[in-house]
Amino acid sequence: MTGFIDRLYPSSKAALVLLAIIVGIFTPGYILQYAMFPVFLLLAIMAGNGMRFFKGFLSSVGTVVLVIFLVQVFIVRYPDSAHIWAFIALSPTGLDKSLGITSRIVSSASAIMWYFQVTTPKDMVYAMEQAHLPKKVTFVIMSTIGMVPQVINRSRTIMDAQKSRGIETEGNAWARVKSFVPMLGPLIFSLIQQTEEHALALQSRAFLAPVPKTSLYRLDKHTIDRVIQVICLLLLILFVVWRVWK
Amino acid sequence: MAYLELDKVGYTYPNGYQALREVSLSCELGEAVAIIGRNGAGKTTMVKLMNGLLKPTHGRVMVDGTSTDQEDAAHVAAKVGYVFQNPDDQIFQDSIRREIAYGLVKKHVARDRIGGRVAWAAEVCGLGDSLDSHPYDLPFSQRKFVTIASALVMDPQVLILDEPTAGQDRAATDLLAGIIQQVTAMGKTVITISHDMEFVTRHFQRGIVMADRQILMDGPIARIFRDDDLLEQAHLARPYLAQLAQAWGFHDVLTSEDFMAALPQTSLLTNQ
Known part of the structure; x- marks a missing residue:
């Protein structure tokens, strides 16, 4: 079943x-x-x-x-x-x-x-490609979905980086809120940076080439x-x- | 009792992956220790246990006589500073001065003392002239020094550097060596993870070799690079100069000084 x-x-x-x-x-x-x-x-x-x-x-x-x-x-x-x-x-x-x-x-x-x-995201991408959705639309939807686990992982690392220079990130609600602010900067910055690199990597593999794609899946x-x-x-x-x- | 002690420490991640089996070591203040080993050997997990970011799943980690189990990471971090591999995980202020000062401001250190300490840390890390620049105006390799300064300014007794040599040019590695020397001269301990064997042989006396999630050897660097079986087991290579010297039949050469000392006795020179 x-x-x-x-x-x-x-x-x-x-x-x-x-x-x-x-x-x-x-x-x-x-x-x-x-x-x-x-x-x-x-x-x-x-x-x-x-x-x-x-x-x-x-x-x-x-x-x-x-x-x-x-x-x-x-x-x-x-x-x-x-x-x-x-x-x-x-x-x-x-x-x-x-x-x-x-x-x-x-x-x-x-x-x-x-x-x-x-x-699975893989199935979604495949279905969107088969439905002839513009490649850019597919990419935007997929990278948005893919971002969530990525953001969670990144924010853990950033939390650790802040903790390791003595900034409290545990404890009461107020301490958590205060520690949240220094996290946002590196998080947003790195996500923007990653997106740019991601886009360049895709482009270098002919992502926007005006030809139908072959799918192995x-x-x-x-x-x-x-x-x-x-x-x-x-x-x-x-x-x-x-x-x-x- | 040593300042930093790991007693039969093991760590298993919540998902069941055992990242560290059972390691024991101790570090006195004023030492420079290099941790070497291939990726996945457990190096980063071990140093994260040292500064309380991870708590051991068995055994115990003692810092200055207190188990890290009993303190939160922020408190342990005041004694054991840890500089992450990726500086972009940490930097978020709009000037280098503010970035370095951030931890002190958070700890409510008096304002008139902050200025001096920030200037000192920046000077040690070669950032004296760029204190008012935006951190992201510096190239990635130099941003690493901003994070080293941010850790140093907190005045920890132990400073852990996670792969500081990655992607650095010669000038930056020299600067790094200077920082390690200066910090150990102040009576603090520096623990460095590195894949740069030239750097390790040139600037460290004590090395810890890790493989397969445990410590294979903890001893003098010179002894580590003499041990063929150990190097093979840990998948490590000698520095190039040592490899060359060995091909010529000298087994105790690690640095260029050793090489020069050995050279005049060779048949290669006498034949010329």
């Missing part, structure tokens, strides 16, 4: 994700949206990525969702707010609103996180891919019709 999702063509997975995001945002209520999280968790488990997906989701989106929820329900004032203690009040309108906002974040974020966890589109894409498209049309003429 693990191989099934891996073998799907990137655009099939993208179609699924796009459908989930659009449906999530424009369907009233919040139950369907929240339900998308277990669905994508299941899909991640099928791809052998369950734990990573769950942990990643909780540590990033989970925190944001919780904060928004608490602020909306207890702190933002609405006409029906019932005072509880000091600046804290409870409001049914706030509860309703927060469910609406957080459920949409949950559905969209689950879909996007799932996509990037089950699709192959990824085939199967019948299942066409079926998924057509079903997603049909569902999307049905959804739009339903939302416009209901």
Whole structure:
């Protein structure tokens, strides 16, 4: 089962994700949206990525969702707010609103996180090239994605370099914030510098040559891919019709 | 007890990779020590353990009588300064003066004392004339000296230099040798990782040979380069002059002085 999702063509997975995001945002209520999280968790488990997906989701989106929820329900004032203690009040309108906002974040974020966890950059590049996207666009998208782990690694090294000349980077929140500033300079500078070198290296290998590229890597589109894409498209049309003429 | 001691120290990264098996060594103040060995031998991991950036997963590292386990890296770093391979990991101020002064400012050293110390560190590192330039106006090789000055200005008892000779020209290597000499003369220890065997033989007496994540030998440089088995095991080559001398049948030649001393006795000269 693990191989099934891996073998799907990137655009099939993208179609699924796009459908989930659009449906999530424009369907009233919040139950369907929240339900998308277990669905994508299941899909991640099928791809052998369950734990990573769950942990990643909780540590990033989970925190944001919780904060928004608490602020909306207890702190933002609405006409029906019932005072509880000091600046804290409870409001049914706030509860309703927060469910609406957080459920949409949950559905969209689950879909996007799932996509990037089950699709390798290599597959994405291949699919974009096959779709005849301009090479520069492909490069910009890929280098942006590739930058994230790179930035994390670089920032660790830079943190260490600052630590080793006696600058505190551990301890309370304020110490961390203060140590963050000296990190930004070398980080941004080195990233710009790397991008420039990267561009030169690519250019010296005929990156922008106006000829079709040969790819040693192959990824085939199967019948299942066409079926998924057509079903997603049909569902999307049905959804739009339903939302416009209901 | 020596100022810096590693007692059966091992380190395994969180991902399970064992970068250092079990090393023990001790350094007294005032020593100049060269660490040599091929890439991946564990050199950088070992020095990162010395200044507290990494904490040993077994054994212990003692600096000035205190285990690095009990202090955070910033505190250990005040005693053991470490200059990274890549200066661009560290430099972020808009003038060399500010870059060198940064650590002192952070430690709330009195302003009137900062100026003098910065000027001294810059002078030692050959940056006296460019204190007001932007660090990135200097070429990469000279930016390395900015980071050495930034570490030196903090007045650590031990200074670790990670491959300072990489990409440096002759003038810069000479400057580096001068820094090492001056710092050891002040009673501080300098520990240098280097792949430049000429540099190592010329400026160090004690060498630590590493291979396969452990120390193979810790002893006088002259003895290290005499040991064929050791050099082979550590994948190290003698300095060119020593290789040439050996081809001629002299086994104790390391520097040009040794070579000149050996030369008059050769049949090569008498035949001329």
